[in-house]
Amino acid sequence: MSQKKTDRREFLKRSAAVAGAVGLGAVKPALGQDTPVAPEPGAFIRGSDEMTAYGSRSRFVDSVRIPHGGRESPDSFGLDFHIATPLQDSVGEITPSSLHYMGTTRGSFVPDIDPDEHRLMVHGMVDNPIVFSMEDLKRMPSVTRNHFIECAGNRSRSSHTTIQQTHGMTSNAEWTGVLLSTVLKEAGVHADADWVVAEGVEEVKGASSIPMTKAMDDCLLCYGMNGEPVRPQQGFPLRLLAPGFEGIFNVKWLRRIKVVDEYYMTYNDFGHLTRDPVNAALGYQIGPKSVITYPSGSQQLPGAGFYEIGGLAWSGGGRVSRVEISTDGGRSWKDADIRGTAHPMAHTRFSYEWEWDGSECELQSRCIDEIGQIQPSRQQALDFWSTDGERATFVKGQDNSIQPWRIASDGSVHNAIS
Numbered sequence: 001m002s003q004k005k006t007d008r009r010e011f012l013k014r015s016a017a018v019a020g021a022v023g024l025g026a027v028k029p030a031l032g033q034d035t036p037v038a039p040e041p042g043a044f045i046r047g048s049d050e051m052t053a054y055g056s057r058s059r060f061v062d063s064v065r066i067p068h069g070g071r072e073s074p075d076s077f078g079l080d081f082h083i084a085t086p087l088q089d090s091v092g093e094i095t096p097s098s099l100h101y102m103g104t105t106r107g108s109f110v111p112d113i114d115p116d117e118h119r120l121m122v123h124g125m126v127d128n129p130i131v132f133s134m135e136d137l138k139r140m141p142s143v144t145r146n147h148f149i150e151c152a153g154n155r156s157r158s159s160h161t162t163i164q165q166t167h168g169m170t171s172n173a174e175w176t177g178v179l180l181s182t183v184l185k186e187a188g189v190h191a192d193a194d195w196v197v198a199e200g201v202e203e204v205k206g207a208s209s210i211p212m213t214k215a216m217d218d219c220l221l222c223y224g225m226n227g228e229p230v231r232p233q234q235g236f237p238l239r240l241l242a243p244g245f246e247g248i249f250n251v252k253w254l255r256r257i258k259v260v261d262e263y264y265m266t267y268n269d270f271g272h273l274t275r276d277p278v279n280a281a282l283g284y285q286i287g288p289k290s291v292i293t294y295p296s297g298s299q300q301l302p303g304a305g306f307y308e309i310g311g312l313a314w315s316g317g318g319r320v321s322r323v324e325i326s327t328d329g330g331r332s333w334k335d336a337d338i339r340g341t342a343h344p345m346a347h348t349r350f351s352y353e354w355e356w357d358g359s360e361c362e363l364q365s366r367c368i369d370e371i372g373q374i375q376p377s378r379q380q381a382l383d384f385w386s387t388d389g390e391r392a393t394f395v396k397g398q399d400n401s402i403q404p405w406r407i408a409s410d411g412s413v414h415n416a417i418s
């Protein structure tokens, strides 16, 4: 018998002896009672069929989404408008599906789609037009990837007091589905086809024209989100993901991909693009961006001392390669730590150890992505949009400028943009 086995035997024998001693009354039962004691009602969560079936969060956790942009959601007709995610409470890099932001082009009656009835049609400039059922798509080779989505309306204004208002129109999820390229190759795309038009089921269609190079690169037809089916507000049963492209390209309730040879104007273009050709030309790749989630607007630091500054960085240009932190209003910068893995076109968590001396100061974060793009300051972004005759007061296109948070000497945190 090996030494190891003998040791184990000895250990078991001794354990049995101790257990026996308890049984013989050598050790008094706890609380002077012979039977196990149930916790007081209220001290435990009573099991229920609901808790068994799908679970729920603690009643002490009250983090919620809020309507974004000053419009109620849902409105009195039951239409959903923009809804912002509570980034101030976020930990890690995945947004829980229940808290994922919601973006709509013109308000959404969220379609109630039976996946067994749903079809995706791929047609236009292809050799073999195909109609896919959800079952067909799920039989194809799949990928699972972390990606953020961000609405073009995600911009900080001086009137915003919390990060949910300044940055709550972006979220990050683990998406599962079929590469659009797999489906397009199956259909056989014609050599002179340069664009695809992706269309949703609603009457406004939520359609977007996407360059063929992007469609063939990393676009995904997603049926999975954070390990379960995509949520109705996020496009159940099927949505397009155009990683790193502005939110509007990520067509929800996807039912049609038309392969075409030129840009198709869609309902999405109205009120979204402007006649200004420079502004209109933007709207594809999201620039490098970051924000400090703690401490952020309206939070309260209890006093001077140690803090872990935490936040999220992302870029439509690829992976986040570096995040820098300034604790002196952008005069000097130090490297933050990247937490976990920086995935391409995904929220990436960063942290920075900071000793607050209790005096007023301004915190900023700045993202540098793998293709060398650097997140601009608000002043740089405004300078970019200024012309000789006119000083810009508003960042046109997407606003990926640096978010400054001012820490007052009483520990209160404020939006420092003017």
Ligand SMILES: Nc1nc2c(c(=O)[nH]1)N[C@H]1C(S)=C(S)[C@@H](COP(=O)(O)O)O[C@H]1N2
Residues within 6 Å of the ligand: 100, 101, 102, 103, 104, 105, 106, 107, 108, 149, 150, 151, 152, 171, 199, 200, 201, 202, 205, 206, 207, 233, 234, 235, 246, 247, 248, 249, 250, 251, 252, 253
């Ligand atoms: N069919 C459809 N797809 C859509 C929209 C829409 O209104 N209809 N809104 C777009 C906009 S403006 C954004 S920002 C993203 C938001 O995705 P999410 O609601 O899953 O966060 O979806 C896009 N896809």
Ligand SMILES: [Mo]
Residues within 6 Å of the ligand: 103, 104, 150, 151, 152, 153, 247, 248
């Ligand atoms: Mo959006």
